[in-house]
Amino acid sequence: MTTTTRPVQATPRRRPARGRLGRWSLVVVLSLGCFVVLLPVVWMVLTSLKTSDQVFVNPPLWLFTPQWHNYVEVLTLVPFQRYILNTATIVGFVVLGTLLSCSFCAYGFARLRAPGRNAIFFVLMATLMLPTTVTLVPTYIVFNNLGWLNTFKPLILPAFFGSAFFVFLFRQFFLGIPKELEEAARIDGAGYLRIWWTIFMPLSWPVIATVSVFTFVGAYNDFFGPVIYLSEESKYTIAVALSYFSGSPRIGPQMHLTMAATTIAALPSVVVFLLAQRQFVRGITVSGINK
Amino acid sequence: MSAVQVDRAVAPGAGRTRTATRSRRNRRREAIWCYVFIAPAVLGLLLFSLGPMVASFLLSFTSYDLLSSPQWTGLENYAALASDGLFRKSLAVSLVYGLVSVPATLVLALVLAIMLNAKIPALGFFRSAYYLPSVISGVAVAMLWKWLFNGEYGLINVALGKIGIAGPAWLTDENWALRALIFMSLWGFGGTMLIYLAGLQGVPKELYEAAQVDGATRWRQHLHVTVPMLSSVTLFNLIMGVINALQVFAEPFVLTPNGGPDNSTLLLSVYLYQNAFQYLKMGYASAIAWVTFAIILALTALVFRSMPLWVHTEGGDER
Numbered sequence: 001m002t003t004t005t006r007p008v009q010a011t012p013r014r015r016p017a018r019g020r021l022g023r024w025s026l027v028v029v030l031s032l033g034c035f036v037v038l039l040p041v042v043w044m045v046l047t048s049l050k051t052s053d054q055v056f057v058n059p060p061l062w063l064f065t066p067q068w069h070n071y072v073e074v075l076t077l078v079p080f081q082r083y084i085l086n087t088a089t090i091v092g093f094v095v096l097g098t099l100l101s102c103s104f105c106a107y108g109f110a111r112l113r114a115p116g117r118n119a120i121f122f123v124l125m126a127t128l129m130l131p132t133t134v135t136l137v138p139t140y141i142v143f144n145n146l147g148w149l150n151t152f153k154p155l156i157l158p159a160f161f162g163s164a165f166f167v168f169l170f171r172q173f174f175l176g177i178p179k180e181l182e183e184a185a186r187i188d189g190a191g192y193l194r195i196w197w198t199i200f201m202p203l204s205w206p207v208i209a210t211v212s213v214f215t216f217v218g219a220y221n222d223f224f225g226p227v228i229y230l231s232e233e234s235k236y237t238i239a240v241a242l243s244y245f246s247g248s249p250r251i252g253p254q255m256h257l258t259m260a261a262t263t264i265a266a267l268p269s270v271v272v273f274l275l276a277q278r279q280f281v282r283g284i285t286v287s288g289i290n291k
Numbered sequence: 292m293s294a295v296q297v298d299r300a301v302a303p304g305a306g307r308t309r310t311a312t313r314s315r316r317n318r319r320r321e322a323i324w325c326y327v328f329i330a331p332a333v334l335g336l337l338l339f340s341l342g343p344m345v346a347s348f349l350l351s352f353t354s355y356d357l358l359s360s361p362q363w364t365g366l367e368n369y370a371a372l373a374s375d376g377l378f379r380k381s382l383a384v385s386l387v388y389g390l391v392s393v394p395a396t397l398v399l400a401l402v403l404a405i406m407l408n409a410k411i412p413a414l415g416f417f418r419s420a421y422y423l424p425s426v427i428s429g430v431a432v433a434m435l436w437k438w439l440f441n442g443e444y445g446l447i448n449v450a451l452g453k454i455g456i457a458g459p460a461w462l463t464d465e466n467w468a469l470r471a472l473i474f475m476s477l478w479g480f481g482g483t484m485l486i487y488l489a490g491l492q493g494v495p496k497e498l499y500e501a502a503q504v505d506g507a508t509r510w511r512q513h514l515h516v517t518v519p520m521l522s523s524v525t526l527f528n529l530i531m532g533v534i535n536a537l538q539v540f541a542e543p544f545v546l547t548p549n550g551g552p553d554n555s556t557l558l559l560s561v562y563l564y565q566n567a568f569q570y571l572k573m574g575y576a577s578a579i580a581w582v583t584f585a586i587i588l589a590l591t592a593l594v595f596r597s598m599p600l601w602v603h604t605e606g607g608d609e610r
Contacts, residue, residue, distance in 0.1 A: 022509075023410070026409055027411050027413070030411070030417050034421065037421055038423070040439055041423070041427075044435050059453075101335075104328055104331060105329050105331055108324070108325045108326075109328075109329060112321050112325035113318070114322035114323075117325055117329065120329060124332055124336055130340060130584070131584055132538060133560060133580045135340060135343035135344060135347060136343075136567070136580065137580065140567070141346075141350075141357065141573065142343075158338075158339050160331065161331050161334055161335025161338065161339060162331045167332055217428065221427075221429035221430070221431070223429050223430050223545075228564075239429055239430040239541075242430045242431065243541075243544075243545045245434070255438060255441075259438060265431045265434075269426045270426055270427060273419075273423070273426040
């Protein structure tokens with residue numbers, strides 16, 4: 001933080017020297033910060049590889065023989081495959097539904113003219129400010145009356161009806177696609193559906209990646225939804241199962257196993273982020289602010 | 292549009308009236324398709340936003356336990372809220388949480404975004420590393436921090452012990468539990484930072500050059516160029532931060548179950564959850580939701596009202 005207060009340089013000619021020095025001090029500060037920010041993650045992985053006794057050694061051990069079998073133990077102590085399958089089902093459908101519905105609606109908002117379109121868009125954007133807690137109770141009551149409690153439907157279905165922020169991201173990106181491309185396709189007799197699917201979608205990889213990562217991480221980490229809608233243990237998602245770990249009789253207060261489970265739970269989001277990262281940052285920059 | 296041009300080219304004489312009807316028909320077709328395309332969003336708006344919003348508002352004037360039909364009780368829920376000590380406590384907890392965690396996150400995110408906007412080696416690595424914690428959110432983060440905050444063996448107290456400070460029991464100490472939650476929330480500054488980074492791409496380089504010519508230090512350049520130029524981004528981050536802070540649920544729920552020691556971490560969302568899904572007081576919970584909403588609206592209005600004081604709108608010579 002102190003690196004931002006660097007001495008002023010009077011003559012532009014000496015700038016490169018200062019630049020190099022400044023740059024390296026910046027790297028040093030950022031590395032230190034990085035260490036602090038990532039330390040909790042390192043600590044999590046280290047704990048997950050200790051024996052139950054090593055966990056409670058003070059001062060903590062930094063060097064020890066990793067107990068990889070902790071992971072096997074966690075995966076067999078609880079029906080983890082079940083949780084993975086449940087989570088994959090929900091997250092898969094949510095990502096699919098969000099991508100389809102949001103890009104579909106965004107095409108209409110970005111490219112097709114109709115009376116009232118802008119007013120509807122405005123109202124849609126206004127709902128971004130609506131806290132989920134306001135809609136929560138009635139939505140729960142409706143799903144309860146439909147008999148959908150303890151099914152995945154309440155968690156999956158809403159994704160197919162667009163969500164304001166992602167419609168916005170897609171729309172911003174679509175606005176930047178040249179009109180000529182579309183007109184050429186129309187002369188060739190392509191309908192709007194075809195244009196959306198065969199021209200706009202294939203061009204939208206940065207946004208698709210961004211929306212996928214956001215939706216994946218959101219749905220994967222979602223806790224409130226599964227906790228209120230799913231009651232049977234066989235329906236639990238990883239997030240819900242994890243929250244019951246420390247209290248569960250099978251795992252109990254065994255911190256090394258809890259941390260192994262936490263590491264497993266954290267892994268998918270990290271992998272998805274690292275895979276999509278390049279597209280992701282570009283997607284934000286292109287569609288987010290620069291319009 | 293293209294059809295119009297083709298028509299004109301083929302029949303230049305009689306084109307006028309034909310193109311008029313043709314384009315009107317085209318316009319109608321386009322409008323119908325537009326409605327088809329935006330239909331899912333409109334349905335979603337009605338089914339999952341506006342509909343429930345109206346229902347929730349009506350429910351807040353009733354007493355409803357899911358089993359018998361709702362009973363209209365007028366303003367009773369709101370009156371009960373006014374004299375509910377726990378509600379007042381949760382209100383205070385939420386406000387403290389939001390007022391400390393949101394500004395702190397903004398400052399941290401902005402400083403790091405500025406640092407990560409420089410041309411330095413391993414930039415990609417640094418950006419990913421700082422963003423990484425916000426990818427692991429929710430329960431996993433809560434489980435991890437529960438361990439870090441462990442009074443005896445947690446990394447935080449071990450580190451504090453190294454420099455001769457006896458750390459508190461954090462999550463089980465009513466004076467420290469909320470501070471622990473706030474501290475943990477800072478770890479998720481990555482999302483805000485990314486939006487700032489995107490905003491920084493739009494700040495014209497000439498402004499820095501001009502400031503440099505005027506002899507401004509780096510520090511002053513950021514204070515007088517970067518911060519004002521990013522004020523609209525700050526506005527966005529601020530409003531989103533407030534909304535999120537008033538809704539945070541997973542972390543407090545897992546870290547400090549049942550509102551924490553002596554309800555010291557009883558955030559509004561946790562109190563709402565307890566009322567709705569543990570005591571099945573759906574009407575009361577709706578009233579809490581509406582008070583939360585009113586607070587968000589008031590805070591947002593306050594932010595917008597204060598805008599002229601701190602949000603920089605682009606000058607006339609720019610566009």
